[in-house]
Amino acid sequence: MGDFTARAPKALNDPTLRRNFRRAMDGLMAKRALQFQDRDAWDALRARGAAAKARVVARLPELLEQLEARLTANGIRVHWAETTAQANAIVLDILRQAGARTVIKGKSMVSEEMELNHHLEAHGIAAIESDLGEYIIQLAGEAPSHIVMPCIHKNKAEIAALFAENIEGLGYTEDVDELTAAARRALRGRFAEADAGISGVNFAVAETGTLVLVENEGNGRLSTTLPPLHIAVMGIEKLAERLDDLPALLALLPRSATGQPITTYVNMISHPRRDGERDGPKAVHVVLLDSGRSRVHADPELRDTLRCIRCGACMNHCPVYSRVGGHTYKFVYPGPIGKILTPQLEGLDCAGDQPHASTLCNACVEVCPVRIPIADILVRLRAESIDPSGSAAVKGAGSMRKSLESLTWKGWALMHSVPLLHRLGTWALSRLGNLIPAAALPPLSTWMRVRSRPVFAPKTLHELAREKGYGNE
Amino acid sequence: MPADRPRTVYFFGTCVIDLFYPGAGLAGMELLKRQGVRVVFPPEQSCCGQPARNSGYFDEARAVALRQMRAFPEDWPIVVPSGSCAGMMKTHYPDLFDGRPQHDQARAFAARVFELTDFLVNVLDVRLDDRGPPLAVTWHGSCHSMREMGVVDQPKALLRQLANVTLVENPREKECCGFGGTFSVRQPEISAAMVADKVAALEETRTARVVSGDCGCLMNITGAMARSGSPMGGQHIAEFLLERIDG
Numbered sequence: 001m002g003d004f005t006a007r008a009p010k011a012l013n014d015p016t017l018r019r020n021f022r023r024a025m026d027g028l029m030a031k032r033a034l035q036f037q038d039r040d041a042w043d044a045l046r047a048r049g050a051a052a053k054a055r056v057v058a059r060l061p062e063l064l065e066q067l068e069a070r071l072t073a074n075g076i077r078v079h080w081a082e083t084t085a086q087a088n089a090i091v092l093d094i095l096r097q098a099g100a101r102t103v104i105k106g107k108s109m110v111s112e113e114m115e116l117n118h119h120l121e122a123h124g125i126a127a128i129e130s131d132l133g134e135y136i137i138q139l140a141g142e143a144p145s146h147i148v149m150p151c152i153h154k155n156k157a158e159i160a161a162l163f164a165e166n167i168e169g170l171g172y173t174e175d176v177d178e179l180t181a182a183a184r185r186a187l188r189g190r191f192a193e194a195d196a197g198i199s200g201v202n203f204a205v206a207e208t209g210t211l212v213l214v215e216n217e218g219n220g221r222l223s224t225t226l227p228p229l230h231i232a233v234m235g236i237e238k239l240a241e242r243l244d245d246l247p248a249l250l251a252l253l254p255r256s257a258t259g260q261p262i263t264t265y266v267n268m269i270s271h272p273r274r275d276g277e278r279d280g281p282k283a284v285h286v287v288l289l290d291s292g293r294s295r296v297h298a299d300p301e302l303r304d305t306l307r308c309i310r311c312g313a314c315m316n317h318c319p320v321y322s323r324v325g326g327h328t329y330k331f332v333y334p335g336p337i338g339k340i341l342t343p344q345l346e347g348l349d350c351a352g353d354q355p356h357a358s359t360l361c362n363a364c365v366e367v368c369p370v371r372i373p374i375a376d377i378l379v380r381l382r383a384e385s386i387d388p389s390g391s392a393a394v395k396g397a398g399s400m401r402k403s404l405e406s407l408t409w410k411g412w413a414l415m416h417s418v419p420l421l422h423r424l425g426t427w428a429l430s431r432l433g434n435l436i437p438a439a440a441l442p443p444l445s446t447w448m449r450v451r452s453r454p455v456f457a458p459k460t461l462h463e464l465a466r467e468k469g470y471g472n473e
Numbered sequence: 474m475p476a477d478r479p480r481t482v483y484f485f486g487t488c489v490i491d492l493f494y495p496g497a498g499l500a501g502m503e504l505l506k507r508q509g510v511r512v513v514f515p516p517e518q519s520c521c522g523q524p525a526r527n528s529g530y531f532d533e534a535r536a537v538a539l540r541q542m543r544a545f546p547e548d549w550p551i552v553v554p555s556g557s558c559a560g561m562m563k564t565h566y567p568d569l570f571d572g573r574p575q576h577d578q579a580r581a582f583a584a585r586v587f588e589l590t591d592f593l594v595n596v597l598d599v600r601l602d603d604r605g606p607p608l609a610v611t612w613h614g615s616c617h618s619m620r621e622m623g624v625v626d627q628p629k630a631l632l633r634q635l636a637n638v639t640l641v642e643n644p645r646e647k648e649c650c651g652f653g654g655t656f657s658v659r660q661p662e663i664s665a666a667m668v669a670d671k672v673a674a675l676e677e678t679r680t681a682r683v684v685s686g687d688c689g690c691l692m693n694i695t696g697a698m699a700r701s702g703s704p705m706g707g708q709h710i711a712e713f714l715l716e717r718i719d720g
Contacts, residue, residue: 009662319649323666357660359653359667360527361616376568382529409525413533416488416519417540423516429492443658450665451696454493461486461495462516470484470502470514 004328004353011324017153018323024152025322031259032313032367048248050371053307056239060297060306063206063239064288070209074271077285087289088119091198091231094285095125098229100195104187106213106220107131108200109147109310110233110289112332113345116198127198128190130219132183139166145326147333148257148312153325187219197223197281201234202309203249204286207242211269211286214253221265230269230281236288237297237306249309252369256311292345292395299393301380305340307370312337314364314374320357329354336364340377348385349396355381426460478597481511483551485541485586487558488520489688490709497688497709501554501589504711507718508597517544523561526569527654535569542566542575542582551585552592554711555687556618559588564621588618590628590686590710603635604720610713611643611678613671613694615687619647628686628710635717641678645670652693668697676705683707 011017036042056063068078079094081087091114095103103120105111105127117127117138129138133150137143139162144150151159156174163179164172170182199220203212211232213220224230240246254260273280297303315321315335326334331342331351339358343351355378364374384393385400415425433456438445444453465471482505486498502512522537541562545551553559563586570579593599612632618624632640651657651667658664671694675683681704685691688709695707708716 005660005662008660012662012666319651319667320660320663323663356656357663359616359649359651359656359664361649361653362620363616363647363649366620379527379529382527383531384529386529406530409528409530409533413525413530413536416522416537419517419519419540422519426492433492446658446661447696448700449661450668450700451693452699454692454696456492457495459495461491461498461514464495464499465484465486465502465514466516468499468502470512471516 004330004357007328007330008324011328016155016158017325020153020155021322021325024149025316028259028316032256032316033259035255035259035261045248045251046369046371049252049309049369050307052240052245052249053309053370054304055241055245056237057297057303057306059241060237060239063241064236067204067206067209067239070206071204071286072209074209075274075284076209076211076271077283079285079287081287081289082291084114084289084291087114087233087287087291088116090287091116091233092120092123092125094229094231095120095196098196098283100229101125102190102194103127103196103198104191104194104223104227105129105131105134106197106199106215106223107134107150108198108233109144109332110200110235111198112144113291114233114289116233128187128194130187130191130217130223131215132180132217132219135183135187136162139163143327143332145334146312146315147310147335147337153327191219191222191226194223194227196229196231197225197227198231198233199224201232201238201286202253203240203246204234204238205240205243205246209270210243211267212240212246212250213267213269214250214263214265215267216258216260216264218265221267224267224269225280228282229285230272230283231285231287232269233287233289236290236293237308253309253311256313256367256369295395296341296344302344302377302393304372305337305344305377307372308337308341309370310337311369313367313369317363317367319359319361319363329357336374336378337372340372340374340381343381343385343396344394347395347399348381349399352385352396352400355379355385423462426462430456430458430460479510479550481513481547481549482592483545483547483549484512484514485518485521485545485551485553485558485562486514487553487555487688489692490554493692494688494709497554497712500709500715501552501711503715504589504593504599505552505597508593508599510597513549515544521558521561523558523565524654526561526565531569538562538566538569538579539575542578545582545585549585550587550592550596551582552587552589554589554709555689556588556615556622556624557687557689559586560617560621562586588622588624588627588686590631591622591624594627594630599631599634601631601634601714601718603637603717605635605637605717607637607639608682609639609641609678609680610682610684611641611675611680612646613643613650613675613683613685613690613707614646615685615690616649618686624686628684631710631714632684635714638717641680643674643678645674648674650690650694652689654689657693664693665697668693669701672697672701672703672705676703681705682713684710684713686710
């Protein structure tokens with residue numbers, strides 16, 4: 001706990017990493033802005049997207065039942081997992097029953113939550129990431145640093161070196177076309193020989209039992225159509241109520257994420273291969289993962305967290321994320337959405353530092369396509385982390401309470417709510433405050449590491465206002 | 474927004490201005506007074522309560538908020554020379570008292586809160602006569618003034634009224650300076666990186682001064698400027714405007 005602060009300097013002092021993130025985030029922000037130049041159109045579209053996801057959150061239990069019924073009717077097998085361990089066991093079981101030895105994977109953050117690749121590997125099943133970014137970090141043995149662009153922390157030269165080392169017959173080249181072609185060659189055979197494909201889900205439509213998957217490389221389509229078995233893993237909140245909700249959501253997601261009006265591929269998976277059809281998987285399974293989401297849903301304020309469509313715009317616009325990168329957060333979901341989601345899924349006792357990694361600048365709130373009140377939830381989680389009543393809303397509530405800190409705030413509140421104490425306190429500070437040695441006040445000496453000391457004015461505004469006759473009447 | 478020009482307004486000085494920048498507070502009141510408005514500074518005011526609220530100490534924030542709500546009893550506009558404190562009072566007071574007996578009071582109070590430059594432009598429709606020498610400045614808008622109070626163009630409109638002042642906009646104007654209240658000492662390394670970038674962006678304008686409507690940001694930015702030996706300084710917009718019209 002609390003080591004986000006300790007990890008930050010490593011990233012901050014890495015000029016290459018800083019440059020990589022800054023350049024990438026600047027580009028993403030500019031591209032997104034071009035898609036939403038018309039303020040009224042943006043407001044209207046966003047209102048539709050937010051309303052669609054708000055409806056999902058409001059009706060989640062019944063929509064999940066509806067989704068299960070529709071998927072089942074479509075011939076798609078539905079599995080419920082309360083924990084990531086259960087989800088892993090379910091996936092492994094499906095693969096074993098099918099006799100699968102190799103898996104090709106489309107991009108999925110829920111599979112990262114599950115650490116699915118490790119689990120499968122430990123049981124003798126090789127899972128190859130087929131999204132280019134995921135493939136790169138799999139080669140590097142790293143975790144995604146961004147939920148949409150997992151290898152955004154790496155620049156061309158770093159990827160060139162990685163490929164030269166790992167892909168047989170490829171020398172060092174920074175030619176992007178050559179690098180992409182090399183990855184494509186390396187992956188092509190894997191698609192053909194894979195016994196199963198595993199993917200995520202962007203939207204599961206409750207009305208029709210349709211799994212919607214957006215992607216740019218065609219790897220998602222290959223992973224979900226070429227192998228005889230397809231397993232989709234998703235969080236229980238990734239729903240859309242109706243097909244009619246998709247136009248708004250599909251317009252918002254790629255525009256917010258990468259500044260694209262639409263992704264190259266929009267896959268809508270309705271059922272496994274039917275008799276007489278020539279392609280498609282013979283069996284399709286969906287694993288619905290809870291892993292703490294029900295608990296998030298139980299709180300009327302915190303449940304807005306579950307609206308998230310995982311576009312990553314909040315991290316692209318976050319001044320903290322763009323300086324420390326995704327790995328500093330240490331958890332699967334970095335940036336603003338991670339700062340509110342992680343403590344709720346993992347508990348404030350192990351992720352209580354996350355809500356404090358924010359200036360509450362609201363840049364994320366401004367761009368969130370589904371209007372998640374991220375800043376308000378950050379503050380709510382800060383309150384939960386010190387709540388002495390140990391509120392049941394969030395696991396680990398109250399775990400960050402420190403008695404000296406609480407006492408300080410009590411004193412602060414007293415000074416600022418009793419006028420006489422306020423007058424005495426500010427009088428003393430304006431007369432004596434500049435004499436306090438910085439070393440005696442750790443926050444002050446921390447402040448002064450890179451800034452000059454704030455200087456108390458000889459008289460407060462209260463005193464000056466009284467002298468100038470601005471007082472009451 | 475009141476259609477009529479109010480005859481009397483309250484002034485909420487903010488705790489940072491009270492202790493560190495009283496000149497900015499006096500200048501704000503003077504600007505209002507010169508528009509023919511009576512300005513009342515209730516001495517029972519202290520702090521908006523944002524530091525406690527943002528740290529998660531809601532009970533403490535409520536105690537302080539309640540004190541402010543009592544200190545401004547008349548139905549006059551409350552003008553605040555800080556977008557951040559104004560944002561706290563306008564958007565978060567109603568939230569803090571949601572489901573409590575004081576909720577209606579908090580909502581009525583919030584409806585009376587105005588950020589200073591917004592009030593000068595949109596309520597008082599001020600016309601400024603610049604008597605100062607030619608000068609180039611840049612503007613820093615605080616995150617909360619922009620994103621909670623919707624104050625983006627108002628201060629720039631005021632600066633552009635000044636005939637001898639050139640406003641040079643800086644790159645990354647909408648990016649946070651890294652202050653964030655307790656963030657600055659809780660995440661000192663990240664805050665330091667942010668303010669260093671902010672100072673560099675402001676220096677790119679090659680102006681001598683950054684003008685802002687929030688003294689929290691100013692304390693952070695000018696503190697980093699002074700420490701790094703930057704040739705730039707900073708000033709609250711109320712003081713700057715008064716200085717210009719007084720020549």
